[in-house]
Amino acid sequence: MNKIFIVVISIVMLTGCPKPPLQEIADAKAALESARIAGAQTYAPKEYSSAEGYVKKAQDDSDNRQYNDAKVEALTGKQLAEAAKQLALARQTKGTAGNEGEQSTTTSLLSGIGITESSIIGRGSLGEGVIIKQLKRISFAFDDYSLSNDAQTILIENAKWLSSNPGIKIQIEGHCDERGSEEYNLALGEKRANAAKDYLKQLGVASDRMSVISYGKERPLNPGHDEKAWAENRRDEFVVVTR
Amino acid sequence: MKKWLRYFAIVLFLGLGAAKAGAKVYIDIDAPTIQRLPVAVTMPVAGPGSDLENVKHLYNIITSALDASGYFVVLNPAMFIEKNGGLLLGQFNLKDWTDIGAEGLLKMSYTAQGNNAVVKAYTYDVVQGKSLMSKQYTGNISDIRYIANSIVNDVVYAFTGHKGLAGSKIAFVSKRTGTEEIYAMDLDGSNMVRLTYNKTINLTPVWSPDGTRLMFTSYMHKNPDLYMLNLQTGRITTVSARKGLNISPSFSPVGTELAVSLSFKGSPEIYLTNFQGRILKQLTNTPGINVSPSFSPDGKNIAFVSNRAGGPQIYTMKTDGSDVQRITFKGDYNASCDWSPAGNRIVFSGMSEDGTFDIYTVAPDGSNLVRLTQNQGDNTSPRWSPDGYYIIFVSTRDGHQQIYVMNANGSNQHRIISTDYDMSSPSWTGRLNFKITIK
Numbered sequence: 226m227n228k229i230f231i232v233v234i235s236i237v238m239l240t241g242c243p244k245p246p247l248q249e250i251a252d253a254k255a256a257l258e259s260a261r262i263a264g265a266q267t268y269a270p271k272e273y274s275s276a277e278g279y280v281k282k283a284q285d286d287s288d289n290r291q292y293n294d295a296k297v298e299a300l301t302g303k304q305l306a307e308a309a310k311q312l313a314l315a316r317q318t319k320g321t322a323g324n325e326g327e328q329s330t331t332t333s334l335l336s337g338i339g340i341t342e343s344s345i346i347g348r349g350s351l352g353e354g355v356i357i358k359q360l361k362r363i364s365f366a367f368d369d370y371s372l373s374n375d376a377q378t379i380l381i382e383n384a385k386w387l388s389s390n391p392g393i394k395i396q397i398e399g400h401c402d403e404r405g406s407e408e409y410n411l412a413l414g415e416k417r418a419n420a421a422k423d424y425l426k427q428l429g430v431a432s433d434r435m436s437v438i439s440y441g442k443e444r445p446l447n448p449g450h451d452e453k454a455w456a457e458n459r460r461d462e463f464v465v466v467t468r
Numbered sequence: 469m470k471k472w473l474r475y476f477a478i479v480l481f482l483g484l485g486a487a488k489a490g491a492k493v494y495i496d497i498d499a500p501t502i503q504r505l506p507v508a509v510t511m512p513v514a515g516p517g518s519d520l521e522n523v524k525h526l527y528n529i530i531t532s533a534l535d536a537s538g539y540f541v542v543l544n545p546a547m548f549i550e551k552n553g554g555l556l557l558g559q560f561n562l563k564d565w566t567d568i569g570a571e572g573l574l575k576m577s578y579t580a581q582g583n584n585a586v587v588k589a590y591t592y593d594v595v596q597g598k599s600l601m602s603k604q605y606t607g608n609i610s611d612i613r614y615i616a617n618s619i620v621n622d623v624v625y626a627f628t629g630h631k632g633l634a635g636s637k638i639a640f641v642s643k644r645t646g647t648e649e650i651y652a653m654d655l656d657g658s659n660m661v662r663l664t665y666n667k668t669i670n671l672t673p674v675w676s677p678d679g680t681r682l683m684f685t686s687y688m689h690k691n692p693d694l695y696m697l698n699l700q701t702g703r704i705t706t707v708s709a710r711k712g713l714n715i716s717p718s719f720s721p722v723g724t725e726l727a728v729s730l731s732f733k734g735s736p737e738i739y740l741t742n743f744q745g746r747i748l749k750q751l752t753n754t755p756g757i758n759v760s761p762s763f764s765p766d767g768k769n770i771a772f773v774s775n776r777a778g779g780p781q782i783y784t785m786k787t788d789g790s791d792v793q794r795i796t797f798k799g800d801y802n803a804s805c806d807w808s809p810a811g812n813r814i815v816f817s818g819m820s821e822d823g824t825f826d827i828y829t830v831a832p833d834g835s836n837l838v839r840l841t842q843n844q845g846d847n848t849s850p851r852w853s854p855d856g857y858y859i860i861f862v863s864t865r866d867g868h869q870q871i872y873v874m875n876a877n878g879s880n881q882h883r884i885i886s887t888d889y890d891m892s893s894p895s896w897t898g899r900l901n902f903k904i905t906i907k
Contacts, residue, residue, distance in 0.1 A: 266646070351668055351690060368779055368801065404825070406803040406817065406848065407671055407893060408716040409773055409780050411685075411692060412729070412736040412757040415713055419734070438691065439713065443648060443669050 245287045249299035251449060253280045256306035258448050260313065264348040265306075268313035276305035314345055317355070349464040350398055350444040359386045360395065360463035363421060364456065367402070370416035372424055380421060383463060384428035397421050398462040399439045400446070402455035407441055414439030421461045436466075494572070494593070494627040495539050497857055500877060505627060507540045507572035508548065508565055508594075512587065513555065515579030522585065522612055523578045529616035530574070533634040533656060536873075537624055538858075538880035543570055555590055557599055565594040572600075574623055585609045589619045591626045600626040613658060633853055637897045638860065639663070639673035639682055640871060644889040650684055650697075655873075655896075657885025663697060675897035676719050682895075683707065683717045683726070694728060694745065708745035712736075718761045718770070720787075727751070727761035727770055738772055740787070751789035762807045762814075763787075764832070771795075771805045771814050771832070782816050784832055795834035801825075804849055807832070809856035813876070817848040817861075827861055829876070840878035852876075854898025860884075862892050 257273075257280050265273040279302030287295035347356035356362075360383050363376035372380065387393060399418030401410040418437035426432050447454035495505050509531050514523045534540045547568045553560025555575045565573050573592040578585060584606055591601040601622055605615045617635030624632030639652045648669045653660040664670045666688040673684040682697045693709040694717060708714040712731035719726060724743060729736045738758045740749040752758040752774070760773040768787055773780050780803045782796040796802040801819035808815065813829040820826050825846040830837045841847040845864035852859060856876065863872045866883065869890040874881040 351687060353690070368775075404819070404846075405780070405801060406760065406773070408729070408759045409757065409775075409803045411671075411713055411715050412731070412759050415731055415736065416757065437712075440669070441671075443671070 245290075245292055246283070246296035246299055247287075249296050249303070250280070250283050250287060253283060253299040253303040253306065254448055256303045256310070258445075259347075260306045260310035262347050262350075262444075262446070263310045263313050264317055264352055265309040265313040267352060268316040269309040272305060272309035272312055276302050276309050278302075279305060315342065317345065317348070347462075349396065349466070350438075350440050350462070354396060354464040354466040356462055356464055360465070362460045362462050365417055365459040365461075367455070367459065368405070368413065370413060370420050372420055376421075377424065380424050381428060384425050384430050387425070387430050387434070394434045394436075394466050396436045396438055396464045396466045398444075398464060399437065400444060400458055400460050400462065401442045402458045403442045403445065403450065404455065405442070407443075411439050411441035414441045417459075417461055421463075492593075493629045497539065497628050497630060502538065502875060502877075502879065504539060504541045505571050506543055506569050507534065507574065507623075507627075508543045508545075508568070508570040509534065509574045510548070510550075510553075510576070511545070512576035512578040515577065518578055518580045519609075522580075522609060526576075526578065526585075526587065526612050526616050529613055529656070530620055533617065533620040533632075534574075534623065536656065536882065537620070537632055537634070538875050539624060539628060540572070543568060555588070557592065557597065562594050562597050571595050572623075572627060574619075576619070580609065581606075583608055583610075585612055585615060587615050587619065589622070591623050613654075617654075630855060630857070633855060633858070633898070636854065637675075637679065638871065638884070639675060639895045639897070640891050641671060641673065641893045642887075642889055642891050644887070650682070652682075653885070655884065672716065672893045672895075674717050674719065674895050677721050679897035683719070685715045685717075696743065706745070707743070708741065716760045718763050720763050720767045721765050722767035727763060727772075729759040729761065738770070738789075749789065751785065751787075760803065760805055762805050764807045765809050765811045769807075769832070771807050773803045773805060782814065782830070784814075793834070795830060795832065796837075797834070798837060802828075806851050808852050808876075809854065815850040815852060815859055817850055827859065827874075827878075829859075838878070840874065841881070844881075847872075849893055851895055853896050860894045860896050862894065 257276055260273055279298045283295045283298035283302055286298060344357040344359060345355045346358055361379045363379050397418040399414030401414050418439060422435050422437050425435060445458040447457040495502060511527050512523050514520060531542045535542050549567060550560060550564040555577055573594045575590045577588045587605045589603055593600055603622060605618055607615045614635060620634040621632035633655055636655050637652050638655060639650060641648050642651055647667050648671060649662060650664045650670045650673045651660055651662050666686060668687040671685045673682050675682055680699055684695055685692050686695050692713050692715055694707040694714040695704050696707050697704050708728060708730060710730055710732035713736050714730055716729045717726050726741050728739055728741055730739050735755055736757050736759055737753060738751045738761050739747050740751060741747050754776045756775045758772060758774045762771045769784055770787055771782060771784050774783050779800040781794055782802050782805045783792055783794050785792045799818045802816050805814050805816040814832055815829045817825050818828050825848050826842060827840045827847045827850045828837060847861055847863045850859050850861040858873050859876055860871060860873050862869050869892055871884045871891050871894045872881055873884055
């Protein structure tokens with residue numbers, strides 16, 4: 226911790242400029258969101274709330290033109306958020322907190338097919354199920370639910386993995402960027418999830434192993450408001466579920 | 469879920485006499501541009517034993533609501549000439565008011581009687597030296613806001629011939645606790661009450677026409693399902709929990725039907741159901757997206773959003789699904805339609821050339837497109853006020869998503885309340901002066 230602080234302070238001294246630390250705050254918020262998606266609120270609540278406190282304080286100080294303080298707080302908040310995420314993921318795999326029943330089922334299911342704790346990179350959008358490295362997410366163009374060549378390539382890989390792990394069931398989550406209405410985006414997200422499901426079915430994955438759900442624009446991966454964030458948020462997630 | 473609420477009407481009216489309906493209209497709120505009427509409001513004369521803080525509170529609520537109505541310029545008291553004028557015509561000098569440019573005048577008295585406040589309000593046309601309204605209001609002191617809102621609505625009525633909307637309720641969605649929950653507040657941002665507690669995702673609240681029920685989509689059972697919250701009993705019932713989407717409800721203004729979008733057959737289509745969610749008729753049948761139905765006020769037509777021609781556009785159809793007409797052609801993305809209470813306009817949010825979203829209105833036949841917002845961030849989720857004279861919407865013009873109101877012609881755009889959290893999906897009910905309390 227001390228080391229982090231010294232590094233942080235030296236960065237501030239080197240730059241020392243009176244500009245609002247927009248990038249640092251954005252990074253910290255992204256790290257916090259990533260920790261949240263990983264279930265840190267449930268699995269590392271103390272660490273998460275500490276990180277959240279720093280990020281909020283950074284924003285407040287930045288709003289009040291205390292840019293140097295804000296920058297230190299943003300960097301600290303980011304570090305703490307990353308730590309909270311790691312801890313949450315580790316605890317989830319061990320099933321040490323939260324819904325014991327489901328956690329241990331997930332864990333034994335995963336260990337039964339050789340998925341290690343390091344494979345888990347996130348949680349389903351309502352905190353259930355896990356996102357693993359082996360099943361990659363796919364991306365979409367704006368207001369579009371057709372599968373690009375890249376998306377099809379990824380789906381072929383995902384189908385291969387699912388074929389060699391027949392005990393796995395997945396829920397496909399369709400997501401959108403923040404532009405447009407809540408309602409249209411809910412429909413668009415479902416179209417995206419169904420597009421992946423239909424393609425995986427063509428590739429031989431049994432449809433009773435796959436369910437779909439749309440989260441519209443409600444669960445962005447990147448909380449930003451620019452092209453980069455939007456592109457990241459237009460996606461399907463493949464969540465391993467236990468029922 | 470049962471730790472819940474009730475509503476009750478608070479204000480007791482003891483009429484001393486009201487303006488005759490159909491008298492002179494001072495402000496024509498149907499005109500394309502509204503000339504604000506200069507009005508003076510004096511600090512209420514406090515009777516013995518009155519808490520001056522309450523008197524000041526009453527005065528502040530009234531003046532800010534009169535200003536927010538968009539119909540009045542409330543004159544600065546620093547300009548006032550009158551020192552000790554009485555409340556009744558003949559007890560004060562009209563010239564004291566016309567000299568400072570006032571055309572309207574509101575005078576009040578305030579008396580505390582036990583737990584009750586008794587407020588007498590007098591509204592004058594000072595140019596013609598005429599009394600427009602005199603009325604007595606009695607209510608519990610803790611509910612002084614309801615008295616203030618009633619006075620404002622009667623003053624608006626005296627000058628426009630239309631009852632004001634002070635004290636009406638806005639439902640909306642906010643993530644202030646980390647997850648999307650539904651809240652309600654008064655039009656001035658006061659009396660904020662949280663309505664859902666399930667810590668999942670709750671979206672798009674819509675009031676029933678009589679304001680006693682709120683329908684919304686929730687993920688409380690891990691799927692976007694439709695629920696109805698009864699505000700009289702506090703009970704939440706399931707309307708539709710079919711496989712896939714159960715979203716975007718619209719109440720028929722005349723009947724007992726809902727129009728909703730359901731995707732249990734694979735693709736989101738619009739259906740007519742009863743209040744229990746039983747399907748009466750499937751209205752659309754295209755392979756793409758059909759969402760956001762909105763009934764016309766006579767219940768005979770429905771506006772909706774479909775991507776059957778590529779991107780989302782606004783369409784109309786008869787309530788039996790026939791006679792589908794596309795009504796928007798400008799831009800690649802037009803959504804969130806709401807049919808006006810007068811029936812002559814449809815409001816929606818469309819993507820402008822620069823990629824931001826703005827509010828537009830259009831006639832139901834697609835003619836006479838009017839843009840209401842410009843160069844002010846993203847402007848989305850427009851909904852009509854119950855009287856059709858205002859539009860409520862979400863804008864990012866001040867940094868993040870907040871709720872704004874404007875007159876139906878786009879004038880007088882202002883934020884309802886400033887919060888540090890995002891607010892979205894506003895819906896406005898006409899039920900006035902009721903209160904939601906969490907037990």
